[in-house]
Amino acid sequence: MRDKDSLDEGCEKPVVPEKMTVLEVFTEDDRKRQETTPAPNAKALLPIGVFLVLYLGFGIYYTYVSPVAEHMGFYVMSVVVAFGFALMVAFLQNRSLKFEDKIHICALGIGDDNITVMLLIFLMAGAFSGIAKAAGGVESTSHLLLNIIPGRFSVPGLFVIACLISMSMGTSVGTITVLVPIAAAVANTAGFDLALCVGTVVGGAMFGDNLSFISDTTIAATKTQGVEMKDKFRTNLKIALPAAAITLVILIVFALQGGEAVLGHYDYSYWLALPYFIVLVMALFGINVFLVLGAGMALFLASGMIVGSLSFANAFAAMGEGTTGMFETMIVTILVSAISALIEVYGGFESILAFIRRHFHGRRGGMFGIGFLTAMMDIATANNTVAIVVAAPIAKTISAEYDIEPRKTASLLDTCSCVFQGIIPYGAQLLIAANLAGIGSVSIMKCLYYPYLLLVFVVLSILPEGKRQNKPYGK
Template identity: 30%
Template sequence: MIGILPLVLFVLLFLGGGLFFSALGIKDAFYQLPPMVAILPAIALAWYMRGKGALEAFFSGVGHRDILLMCSVFLLAGAFGQITKDIGAVDAVVNLGLSVVSPQWLVVGIFAVSAFIGTAIGTSMGVIIAVAPVVVAMGTYVHCDMALMMGAVVGGAMFGDNLSLVSDTTIASVSSLGADGRRKFVLNAKLALMSALICSCLLFDANPAGMVNVESGGQWILTLPYALLLCLSLCHVNVFLTLIFSTVFAVLIGVILTDYSVLHSFKGIQLGFLSMADITLLSLMIAGLSGLIGRDVIVNIGAKLSAWVEQRGDARLAQFLMIKLGLVCDMLLANNTIAIIIAAPIIRQLADRYHIKRHIAAAWIDISSCVMQGLIPYGAQILLASSLAGVSPLMIALKVYYCWILGLVLAIYVYLWGKKN
């Protein structure tokens, strides 16, 4: 367990610093100790604990293909957001949305739209990229807590990431455990839909305090870049290519319909990239920290927990261990797909030992890792939402109600029916 001390140090500094400055009454308390600074002592500790080979381990984590792809997506999302803002597309889509949506349905609608898109495309990052900029722009027209609105976006995105049949987490959990995908989906859907219904009831009660009058007219054609982004996403085009095509299309729309020029777009792309510099650097540092901690630490933790269950021989306890492994692995790696792949061998052994059906084990590891991914303030989803909205990652994490509820529903379900499984 000592191997996770660097991560614990980072979380304590990040969380503790924010709480300390909040107690002092300082504005923007969680920004006083930036996460990029808070992670430096954690990296130093992990480097010291790693000893020989620390340099290679750090850059192995930083240079991981998925990490570099994620950072590229961050930069492209920033460029797309800046271009659409410059040409007036953001205002156009906000005006269109607010002219047809009743205020009391606004936050619920944000959650529902995010969940629908997430289920269709199977990637939470794609949902946040598509929906969050629009929600941020809506924040200038409605008097509603931005952290709550971002929490609805992230919650809906994680709903789709967990439940979608084309999600990489679904594929990883079913494939690595040799489970029946249909039966896993049915069980997963039962808990996810129940949690979504409870979450919607809570969000429906969180009505905006008021709304600024908006123009129902305007150039609706300026919303086409967003329409293209959603269409390409629904057609399962790679998110990298989707952002490139949508950004180029937004520039063309701006040049044709407004006084925007190609030269202006160069500046816009640069500003968009710079707006994502913090989250990109932090993601690279977190990846390096994960590389220093290493996968062996996770495997050792799993082996110790498995041995602990062996002494008690209880199927329900074994299922709680599966859930705990999903939570811990994702907390350490900040990537639910990788967490599932690493935890799968241990979970397979537990499932066979206690005669737990494979589709149940697959559902538990998928749900638990997605719950943690939607709640950790240093995860890619919340970091992206925070960067786009200018809200503290921790404040968003506290208001991702769907993930909190899903975790509670999962625990209750296993407690009540775990032995029957």
């Protein structure tokens, strides 16, 4: 009988990797397909065209042609429904692939590690937002800051408050909802232009939306590019901070020329304001976002129960409502991931890349290409998170081909989407602000100093990059 060592002689032992991701254990065909670049095929972009026709078409029709009293025009056609039809179209394309193969391609796209992490963060961010709102943290924080600001500098003060609140909350719409009524009161008592006061709040809200660690745009931009939030934050800050500083100077000049607002006294609780500041500091120190959100929820639960604004039962109910509010964003992320996976296999992304290669050259050109793509997606969808999720896979490929750092790509995705989301008159931010102030959304556009300056500084951040030699594609 031969011993074990003699049996092993002459036999090749299989080499097994120490670690394998879920995607790496799929079939050899999957790996071959991932390694093969499909031929450019513009027809593969038809699902995106269908989405744009449905969502943008219905939005324009119900906003300007036949307004619906109980709905904002761009929210009559649900973004989920529009993407649902787009996914159907994607499945009807490319008959050379079986239905089961298309399902498998979608599963690969949805099952990406970064998509999974993004979905989990969305859930936690929703729960955090829910419990913070129920406890009264938003009102206490804004009221605390309002009591500190001198009446003459109420307008620049509103900008600073909007920046801090949106940084803490991670939502521009929530910030606008809280602060625009106060901005309208400031305009009334001090004789300032109402559009200026409202535009100031919108600008500050977009500052925080762009930089907040718990903003859905930050989550989408960083996780799709596989970068740390703190790295994207540092890159963003070099662009956003100069724009914010110049905006503040402009507003101070206006304040010195205008009257003095009578702000009065606003009730607040230090206990309810403190958790937001702790969360903001934790995020700035680069602590893991799951820990930041978990600590924030615990702090709001404790502070709400201490003050008496929140019961144990109400806290968990509010967290449930908050996560429910994130469902649409999560479903859109899943649908877009599935559609993107099919479009990529069909050659749609290659056709977009071919266009960018023809018109944008060098590293600088690649950055402008990412910015242009993101801007067009936001103008089309009127939703900055959706714009990022749609543009992200193409941006990631451009980043690799044009030798662009992933953190810069994430910064461009987030910043460009926030710039255009903050200035389009049919976006949720301007529509809600206009509705609360009782003015037209177009009238606010002339006073959106921060978004316009942010766009200028985005361009200025790209120009020094020069035309560095491209890396070979796929290297």
